[in-house]
Amino acid sequence: MANWASTSYAIEGNKSDLERMFNVINDFVKSNVKPVEANASKEWEGNIVKALGASEEQMKNNYLRGFIQTYEIIDGVLYIEAEEAWGATDFRHLLAKLMPKLTIYYIVEECGCEIYATNDCDGKYFTESYYVDICIDRDYFNDYFNTEEQVLSYVAQLLKKESVTMKDIDEWNEEQDDNENYIYVHEFKYVA
Numbered sequence: 001m002a003n004w005a006s007t008s009y010a011i012e013g014n015k016s017d018l019e020r021m022f023n024v025i026n027d028f029v030k031s032n033v034k035p036v037e038a039n040a041s042k043e044w045e046g047n048i049v050k051a052l053g054a055s056e057e058q059m060k061n062n063y064l065r066g067f068i069q070t071y072e073i074i075d076g077v078l079y080i081e082a083e084e085a086w087g088a089t090d091f092r093h094l095l096a097k098l099m100p101k102l103t104i105y106y107i108v109e110e111c112g113c114e115i116y117a118t119n120d121c122d123g124k125y126f127t128e129s130y131y132v133d134i135c136i137d138r139d140y141f142n143d144y145f146n147t148e149e150q151v152l153s154y155v156a157q158l159l160k161k162e163s164v165t166m167k168d169i170d171e172w173n174e175e176q177d178d179n180e181n182y183i184y185v186h187e188f189k190y191v192a
Contacts, residue, residue: 005087005110007066009080010125011095013102018078021099024051025071025080043067045082045091052098062090077125084108087115107188114186121190133184134158151185 011018027033028047035042036050045066050059066084073079082091088108096104107118107126111133120126128144130151135141136158145151148166156164159172169183176182 003086003110003112004083005085005108005115007082007084007088007106007108008126009078009082009092010105010120011078011080011102012076012105013099015076017099017102018073018076021048021052021095021102022071022073022078024048025068027051029068029071041067043069045084045089049091049094049098052095054094054098058094058097062094064089064091064094066091086110086113088117109186109188111186116186116188117191118188119190119192126188129188131186131188133182133186135180135182138180155183155185 011021025048028035028042028051031042033051035044036047040047044064045068046059046064048068049064065086066082066089068080068082070081071079084091087110088106092104092106095102105118105120105125107120107128109116109131116131118126123129123146127146129147130145131142132145132151132154133142134155141158143154145154152164152166155169156162166185169185173183
């Protein structure tokens, strides 16, 4: 069974390309068009790239195990939320080849394999740089932060301390011998 990653896309480009992609997604999701393969889900990312012109070779040579959850155009940007197996798939790479005038930003997180990545290094659409997951005495907390300073302030507040460092957090985790208490700080890596 796959570990499912949550991937968010923000896609910029000319209006007609964005509307074309939106309409292709919408046709499949609303069942106006049958999936491109007999047993494929109507939300499968492969439907979209195939309908946009991907060749059989491209379909075979790219990893396309993702499913569209939501999609909408807001202020000239196409936003897509997808569930993708094991991390970000090749969906964005294939879209970029098929529609080279589009700029595709994404952020992905998959906690099981500790994948936290984005290509939005300037934070244009995805400002989060850290995800924090905490359990203290069976109370669970999680949140996203833009800076390490924000993370440290949040953790200090939960631990009822004036301040903490990343080293303090590591030491606190090492002191927990029941495996029920933890503070996990995940930093989003910038990748292409």
